[in-house]
Amino acid sequence: MPEETKVFLETPAIPISGKKQANSFSASSDSPRTSSPTLGEHYSYDTIEEISNYLLSRTHIRPKIGIICGSGLGHLGETLSDATYFPYEDIPHFPLSTVVGHAGRMVLGTLNGVEVMVMQGRFHFYEGYPLTKCSMPVRVMKVCGCTHLITTNAAGGLHDSYQIGDIMIVKDHINIMGFAGNNPLQGPNDPRFGPRFPPMNRAYDPELIKIAENLANDMGIKDETHTGVYICLGGPSYETVSELRMWRMLGVDAVGMSTVHEVITARHCDLKVFAFSLITNKCITDYDSNGEANHAEVISAGAKRQDVLATFVTRMVEKINEML
Numbered sequence: 001m002p003e004e005t006k007v008f009l010e011t012p013a014i015p016i017s018g019k020k021q022a023n024s025f026s027a028s029s030d031s032p033r034t035s036s037p038t039l040g041e042h043y044s045y046d047t048i049e050e051i052s053n054y055l056l057s058r059t060h061i062r063p064k065i066g067i068i069c070g071s072g073l074g075h076l077g078e079t080l081s082d083a084t085y086f087p088y089e090d091i092p093h094f095p096l097s098t099v100v101g102h103a104g105r106m107v108l109g110t111l112n113g114v115e116v117m118v119m120q121g122r123f124h125f126y127e128g129y130p131l132t133k134c135s136m137p138v139r140v141m142k143v144c145g146c147t148h149l150i151t152t153n154a155a156g157g158l159h160d161s162y163q164i165g166d167i168m169i170v171k172d173h174i175n176i177m178g179f180a181g182n183n184p185l186q187g188p189n190d191p192r193f194g195p196r197f198p199p200m201n202r203a204y205d206p207e208l209i210k211i212a213e214n215l216a217n218d219m220g221i222k223d224e225t226h227t228g229v230y231i232c233l234g235g236p237s238y239e240t241v242s243e244l245r246m247w248r249m250l251g252v253d254a255v256g257m258s259t260v261h262e263v264i265t266a267r268h269c270d271l272k273v274f275a276f277s278l279i280t281n282k283c284i285t286d287y288d289s290n291g292e293a294n295h296a297e298v299i300s301a302g303a304k305r306q307d308v309l310a311t312f313v314t315r316m317v318e319k320i321n322e323m324l
């Protein structure tokens with residue numbers, strides 16, 4: 001950890017009663033789940049500003065790029081210089097990270113001289129948080145000054161040619177949870193964030209996809225890098241064989257439980273998005289297989305590839321910075 005690293009453990013400047021809860025249109029409680037599992041709570045613009053001010057008033061970093069680290073990929077947050085670490089429990093209104101492999105800290109610092117903010121750990125629907133809450137930090141990134149989001153995840157490889165440890169650059173997603181009426185933008189729309197009905201074609205910036213493909217080539221990892229379609233399922237149970245076969249038929253290449261709601265929220269507030277999956281396991285699509293998906297292998301695949309992924313992200317950050 002860099003010498004200048006500081007960990008803010010003091011009581012937040014803004015008084016908070018009990019566990020932090022967002023400004024709410026519905027009753028809040030100490031449970032992450034409110035009365036409506038889908039609508040849940042809504043964070044007002046003022047609340048997002050309050051969170052952003054909390055972070056910015058404790059560091060001189062003014063980030064332009066926000067980064068979300070997926071399961072087992074949080075190591076990147078340790079590679080920042082001039083870093084200030086904010087445990088989620090200290091940030092006003094922030095939920096807590098409850099999943100193994102998600103450290104639960106926001107880090108503001110520099111990656112090769114570029115000012116960034118990094119989430120070491122994200123929030124998932126299966127943790128009991130509504131999607132508005134899961135993707136709230138993306139709006140914090142926007143209000144902190146970010147113009148770009150890089151979001152990463154661990155995912156099961158559904159495409160036959162994908163191997164454990166491969167990278168899949170996300171070119172598109174299927175928002176199946178949205179089909180079922182669960183979208184992070186549900187509820188009142190504040191136009192200061194974005195329009196009521198945002199488009200989602202070109203959600204994954206085509207120019208950044210090209211840059212990443214070229215970068216994989218330069219790094220000598222072209223054969224282990226693919227470009228494909230991601231789906232976010234609710235989890236936490238992994239998929240049945242029949243479910244996986246269905247998604248494959250529908251054009252899905254990698255399966256996970258995150259990212260899509262973050263990307264929708266980011267596009268709504270006009271952040272440019274780059275996303276990739278680390279393929280941490282091969283999806284089991286054979287009824288006779290004795291294999292079983294498990295989170296330990298997900299974490300272990302992340303640990304094995306952490307250095308390559310940190311380089312990949314750092315170089316993407318440099319490329320984006322050249323475009324700013």
Ligand SMILES: O=P(O)(O)O[C@H]1O[C@H](CO)[C@@H](O)[C@H]1O
Binds near residue numbers: 122124235
């Ligand atoms: O998407 P991330 O957070 O990287 O993690 C993925 O891995 C976990 C399951 O093993 C789930 O949380 C799934 O979403």
Ligand SMILES: Nc1nc2[nH]cnc2c(=O)[nH]1
Binds near residue numbers: 239
């Ligand atoms: N849904 C889902 N999420 C994952 N995250 C990592 N691997 C998997 C998987 O196989 N399925």
